[in-house]
Amino acid sequence: MARNDENDCRRIYEQWHEFTKARDADKLIALYADDAILETPLVTAILDHKTEGVLRGRAEIKHFFDEGLRRRPDDLLRWYRTGLFLTNGKVLTWEYPRETPAGNQIDLVEVMDVEDGKIKHHRIYWGWFGFQLLLRNALSKTAKAAS
Secondary structure, three states: OOOOOHHHHHHHHHHHHHHHHOOOHHHHHOOEEEEEEEEOOHHHHHOOOOOOOEEEOHHHHHHHHHHHHHHOOHHHOOOOOOOOOEEOOOEEEEEEOOEEOOEEOOOEEEEEEEEOOEEEEEEEEEOHHHHHHHHHHHHHHHHHHHO
């Protein structure tokens, strides 16, 4: 039977943010189960060969982290959050709101299913501001491919 614990969720909440800000893909991937799933529209923006926003297993997710942390647009990712998160010991969620004290940032909601102290399924939902940036990126890629 899977162990679920609010303390694991709090640890993941704190460490995921810390490791992402530090661009430490090795520590970040250690938070994930071997058979984890990550879903985000950023997959197709970062990995040109992917046609869907779903990654399966630590190897695929680690490759995405390596590329994404290397190429991310720092001016739009301030990693500001309010310090509030929600959990029931099985699901963990928090927001990176658009409005920050330093201006707009990419607006995201992180939702993670946690099992046995590891992230089992991670979904990243984008708000309207972040979605506009993804759309511009996709249109730019399409225009370059057509020329």
